[in-house]
Every structure is written in structure tokens, then in C-alpha cells.
Amino acid sequence: MRFAAPRSSSPSPTRSNRRYRPRSTFGVPSESSSEDEGTSDSESGHSSSEDSLGYTSDPEPPKPQRQKTLAEQWLMEDTLAAVRRRLNHVDPYEEWEKETRQEAFRVARKKHALDSIQQKKARSERRAQHDERQAALHEQQLKEVEAQLAAMNLQKKREEDQLRAQWKERDKQLWQRIDAVIKVEEERLRAKQEAERKKREEEERIKREAEEKKRQEEEKKRKEEEEKRRQQEQEAEEKRKQLEAEREREQRDRADEKERQALGFTTAFEDWKRARETLKAIKSGPMKVVKSDKTLKSIWSAGRRAITPKIGQLTNDTNAIMRISHEIVSIVRPAQPHPPPVYIALLSSLAKAILLQAETEVTAEKKSAIPLAQVATNLLMALEGFADIFWAKLCQRSGGWPVPIVVPSTDTDGVAFTEETRRKALGYRDAEETTADYTGRVSGMMRVYFHILVAPVNQPLDPIVRLPRYWTFFSRMLKEPQLLESPVAPQVIYTALDVGGLLAREVWGQQWVRLLALLYEGVTVGYHGLEGRLIGGQTPEGIAARVRVQLEVERIMSAS
Numbered sequence: 001m002r003f004a005a006p007r008s009s010s011p012s013p014t015r016s017n018r019r020y021r022p023r024s025t026f027g028v029p030s031e032s033s034s035e036d037e038g039t040s041d042s043e044s045g046h047s048s049s050e051d052s053l054g055y056t057s058d059p060e061p062p063k064p065q066r067q068k069t070l071a072e073q074w075l076m077e078d079t080l081a082a083v084r085r086r087l088n089h090v091d092p093y094e095e096w097e098k099e100t101r102q103e104a105f106r107v108a109r110k111k112h113a114l115d116s117i118q119q120k121k122a123r124s125e126r127r128a129q130h131d132e133r134q135a136a137l138h139e140q141q142l143k144e145v146e147a148q149l150a151a152m153n154l155q156k157k158r159e160e161d162q163l164r165a166q167w168k169e170r171d172k173q174l175w176q177r178i179d180a181v182i183k184v185e186e187e188r189l190r191a192k193q194e195a196e197r198k199k200r201e202e203e204e205r206i207k208r209e210a211e212e213k214k215r216q217e218e219e220k221k222r223k224e225e226e227e228k229r230r231q232q233e234q235e236a237e238e239k240r241k242q243l244e245a246e247r248e249r250e251q252r253d254r255a256d257e258k259e260r261q262a263l264g265f266t267t268a269f270e271d272w273k274r275a276r277e278t279l280k281a282i283k284s285g286p287m288k289v290v291k292s293d294k295t296l297k298s299i300w301s302a303g304r305r306a307i308t309p310k311i312g313q314l315t316n317d318t319n320a321i322m323r324i325s326h327e328i329v330s331i332v333r334p335a336q337p338h339p340p341p342v343y344i345a346l347l348s349s350l351a352k353a354i355l356l357q358a359e360t361e362v363t364a365e366k367k368s369a370i371p372l373a374q375v376a377t378n379l380l381m382a383l384e385g386f387a388d389i390f391w392a393k394l395c396q397r398s399g400g401w402p403v404p405i406v407v408p409s410t411d412t413d414g415v416a417f418t419e420e421t422r423r424k425a426l427g428y429r430d431a432e433e434t435t436a437d438y439t440g441r442v443s444g445m446m447r448v449y450f451h452i453l454v455a456p457v458n459q460p461l462d463p464i465v466r467l468p469r470y471w472t473f474f475s476r477m478l479k480e481p482q483l484l485e486s487p488v489a490p491q492v493i494y495t496a497l498d499v500g501g502l503l504a505r506e507v508w509g510q511q512w513v514r515l516l517a518l519l520y521e522g523v524t525v526g527y528h529g530l531e532g533r534l535i536g537g538q539t540p541e542g543i544a545a546r547v548r549v550q551l552e553v554e555r556i557m558s559a560s
Contacts, residue, residue: 242409245482268405268476271464275395275403276412276425278388286344299342304349306331311353314371321371325378332383347386350379351393355445359397362444366498369444373451380452380461387462394449398442399427401492402449404473406482436541439488443495450499470500471508474515484527484535487542493519493535494548501556513557520553 068076266274290296310324310331332338332346354376362369380386391402400407407425410416417425428438453470463469473496483489497519504512518527519535523546526532535549536542 242406245406246408265472266463268403269408271391271403272395272400272405272407273412274388274464275392278392279396282344282348282389282392286341287348289341290345296339296342299338300345300349303331303338303342303346304353307346307350308353311357311372311375314357314368314375316367316371321374321378325375325382328375328379329382344385344389347383347389348393350383351386351390354390354448355393355397358445358448359441360444362447363440366444366447369447369451369499373448373455376448377452377455377457377461377465380465381457381459387465391462391464394445395427397427398445399425400483401427401442401446401488402473404477404480404483404492406480435487435539439491439541439545442488443491446492447495447499450496454500454503467507470496470504474519478515478518478527481530484522484530485533485537487536487539487545490523490536490542490545490549494545494552497549497552497556501552502559505556505559516553516556519549523547523549523553 290300307328310328314320314324328350332343332350337343338346354372357372358369362372376390380390394402407417407422409422411421411425420431423431427442429441449465450470452465453467474493477483477489477493501516508515521527522530522535524534526534534542534546536546
């Protein structure tokens with residue numbers, strides 16, 4: 001007995017099941033499909049017939065006429081069943097595929113319509129842009145043509161003017177030639193007469209020149225003798241005044257010596273001597289030792305190279321000032337102390353770096369003196385011996401103005417200054433430095449020094465860098481007529497007033513007001529110590545600085 005597998009009632013819509021039957025042919029089965037299905041149905045029918053024969057007890061007897069075979073019957077039945085199923089069956093996959101095509105067609109049409117609109121819009125925009133560019137191009141070409149026409153008209157006018165000028169010049173030259181011919185004839189006659197006259201005058205001139213030459217030689221000799229005598233008298237008078245000033249200063253110093261010793265004050269000469277001797281001691285002692293020893297010189301050079309950029313990085317910021325101050329202290333005085341010569345040499349380099357910064361930066365911008373002075377004050381509190389070295393370097397680069405004092409004609413050791421060494425002791429860089437450059441440089445360094453004097457501190461410092469020196473500066477300045485006549489004096493006085501004038505009024509009160517009155521008198525009507533002459537002299541630098549002093553005194557007095 002044969003058994004056929006049960007057939008599915010409807011085909012699956014998935015593509016995985018379509019491999020077992022061909023694509024639909026609109027209800028009419030293909031040849032292969034009909035054969036397969038016929039065979040299958042035949043087998044199924046045969047199985048059913050056999051099942052029925054197996055369970056039927058009274059089978060029908062065979063008829064004598066010819067009947068179709070079971071296979072043919074099964075084939076026919078299966079074919080009919082397959083046709084019915086295909087006519088009535090709806091394939092979900094095919095429906096989905098059909099709907100998908102239709103949806104894709106609708107989307108494509110919609111996208112095509114949108115693309116057409118966008119293309120039209122883009123063409124319109126491009127056409128408008130093209131029209132704008134064409135209009136701009138035409139306008140530019142019109143301007144170029146107009147400019148070219150204007151240039152051509154200008155060139156035409158220039159050529160016409162040139163032709164007119166050439167015509168006038170030709171006419172002028174023609175008349176000049178005519179006048180020249182007439183003049184030549186006149187000059188010929190005049191020359192003949194002039195030659196005769198000059199001959200007579202030449203004879204007289206030679207005679208007069210001989211007499212004049214003799215007289216001039218005598219006059220020159222007399223003037224030279226008078227000038228020489230006048231210079232000798234002037235030099236003698238200056239020397240006498242200088243000796244008299246030094247003698248008066250020595251007398252004042254001796255008269256005030258006991259009082260000063262009791263109060264701890266020093267004279268101007270003692271302060272200047274202190275600076276000169278400290279400077280000489282540094283050069284002949286530690287600096288000489290360091291420069292002669294390669295190991296010490298390398299340590300000093302490394303420290304100097306580290307100090308210089310720190311000073312150059314200063315800004316008016318409290319944190320930056322404290323940070324740079326601590327870094328410089330750690331360079332000069334590290335955990336492992338430097339040898340004493342190196343320590344002194346580093347202090348000298350540090351003072352020089354501060355003063356060089358003051359010469360350059362403070363001269364350009366006076367506010368930069370504030371952080372520089374604050375760092376210097378911090379270092380004066382932290383580094384032992386820095387006050388002496390800073391004072392020595394300050395006097396070296398600015399002469400006697402920090403004291404203030406007229407630099408003597410002899411050094412502290414009694415050796416007389418030459419013209420070159422005295423100029424160097426006055427603080428000039430070289431023989432070519434002008435008074436204006438020198439004044440600006442000294443003013444920058446003194447501004448830093450005055451800021452140090454008025455800076456608040458939390459521990460005692462050397463008297464040379466404390467506030468009482470501010471009063472000392474003005475009192476000494478007003479006692480030195482020779483300093484007040486210099487054009488540098490009013491500029492340094494103005495710098496001092498600008499830095500600490502208001503503070504001095506609060507500290508010294510009415511005494512400071514009286515001192516300001518003397519200064520105001522000296523820059524307006526004349527100072528009695530100068531026999532009525534004005535402070536600063538009559539040079540342009542002195543006049544300008546005198547005006548600044550006047551304005552600064554008025555500002556201090558008007559401040560509430």
C-alpha cells in the first residue's frame with residue numbers, strides 16, 4: 001500500500017517556499033507543474049483507492065468495456081484540483097510585490113515632480129545670478145570706459161598745457177636772445193669802463209688789505225691774550241667757588257657732626273664716599289676673584305643669566321611680584337649657599353639688572369617703576385648686604401643725584417679726576433651721550449629709587465633706602481646751587497614730587513608745604529640761593545622740566 005504525503009492547503013508567501021513551485025501563470029499551470037501535480041495526485045488517488053479496496057468487502061466486478069487506468073484517472077483529478085486551486089488562490093507575496101511596485105511608482109513620480117520643481121528653481125536662480133553678474137560686468141565696463149575717457153581728456157588737457165608752455169618758453173627764449181645781444185653790447189662797453197675802474201680800486205685794495213691784515217693780526221693777538229686771561233680768571237673763580245663750597249660744606253658737616261652722629265644721620269659726602277668705596281671694593285675684591293676662577297665664574301654666569309629674564313618678566317601684579325621675588329632670592333641664596341665672592345657678584349648683577357630695567361622700561365612708561373621698586377624692596381628685606389651694593393650701583397650709573405651732591409674734583413682716595421673719569425663718575429655712559437638722554441636715564445632710575453623710599457615694609461631696612469631719605473634729598477638739593485643750575489635738577493625734582501609728594505605732605509605737614517613754596521618760587525620767579533636765577537637754567541630741557549615741577553607743586557597743594 002502506498003501513502004501520499006499531505007499537501008498544504010495554501011502556498012506560503014515567502015520566497016523560500018517559491019523554490020518548490022514555479023511563478024504563477026495566471027491560473028493556467030505550466031507543463032512541469034501539471035506533470036508534478038498530476039503525478040502527486042495520481043499517487044494520492046491510487047493510495048485512496050487501495051485503501052478503499054482494502055476495507056471494502058464487496059468490490060465491484062470489472063466491466064467488460066475498456067476503462068481508464070488508475071494513473072490516468074489520478075492525473076485528471078489532480079489536474080482539475082490544481083486548476084481549481086490556482087483559480088481561487090490569492091498569493092500574498094505576489095500581492096505584496098504588486099503593491100510594492102505601485103508604491104514605488106507613486107514615490108518615483110512624486111520624487112520626479114519635486115526634482116523637476118527644484119531644477120526649475122535652480123535654473124531660475126542661476127539665470128538671475130547670471131543676469132546680476134552681467135549687469136555688474138556691464139556697470140564695471142561702463143566705469144572703466146568712463147575712467148579711460150576721463151584719463152584721455154586729462155591727457156589731452158595736459159598735452160595742450162604742455163604745448164602752450166612750450167610756445168611761451170619759445171617766445172620767451174626768443175626775446176631773451178634779443179635782450180642778450182643788446183646786453184652783450186652794453187656789457188662790453190661797461191666792462192671796458194669797469195676794467196679801468198677795477199684797476200684803480202685793486203691798487204687801493206691791495207694797499208688797504210696790507211694795512212687791515214696788520215691791524216687784524218694785532219687785534220687777534222690782543223683778543224687771544226684777553227680770552228686766555230679771562231679763561232684763567234674763570235677757572236680760578238670756579239675753583240675758588242668750588243673750594244669755598246667744599247670748605248663751607250666741611251664746616252657745616254663739622255658743626256652738625258655731633259648731632260648727626262647722635263641721630264645716626266650722614267652727610268652727603270659720606271653717602272657718596274660710601275657708594276664709591278663699596279663699588280671699588282666689589283671690583284677689586286669679589287668680582288676679581290670670581291672672574292679669575294673658572295668654576296666661580298660659571299656659577300656666577302648661570303645665576304646672572306637666570307636673574308635677567310626674571311626682572312624682564314615683571315608686571316604690576318602682586319602675585320607675580322611675590323613669585324619673582326622668591327625666585328630671585330632662591331637664585332641668589334639657594335639651599336646650598338654660594339661662596340661669598342659669588343654671592344656678592346650676584347648681588348651686583350641683580351642691582352645692575354634692576355637699574356638697566358629702570359633705564360629702559362621706566363623711561364618709556366613710568367608706571368613700570370612700581371613693580372620694579374616693589375621687587376627691589378622685597379630683595380632689600382630678604383638679601384643681606386644688598387642695600388650697600390644697590391646704593392653703589394645706583395650712584396655709579398646716575399652720578400651724585402641720588403645723594404644729592406656735586407661730584408668733587410677728587411676721588412675718595414684723593415686722586416684727582418681727569419675729564420674722562422669725572423664724566424664717568426657723573427654717570428654718563430660715554431662721551432657721546434647727550435644731556436637729554438642722560439636726564440631721561442637718570443630720571444628713570446631715580447623714579448624707582450623714590451618708589452623704594454615710599455614703599456611700605458614689614459621690617460627695618462638700611463637708612464639709605466627708607467622714607468627719611470626723601471626729605472634729606474630735597475633739603476640737600478636746595479642747599480646746592482650748582483646742582484640746581486643743572487637742567488637735570490628740575491626733572492629729578494619733578495620725578496620725586498610725582499612719586500611721593502602727596503605722602504610727604506601727610507608725613508611732614510606744614511614743613512613740607514614751606515619746602516614746596518621754596519621750590520615753586522625757584523621755578524617761577526627765581527630761587528634766592530641762586531641769586532634770583534631760575535632752577536634748571538635756560539636750556540630747553542631745563543625750561544620744560546621747570547614747567548612740570550610747577551604743575552606738580554600746584555597739584556599737590558590743590559589735593560585735599
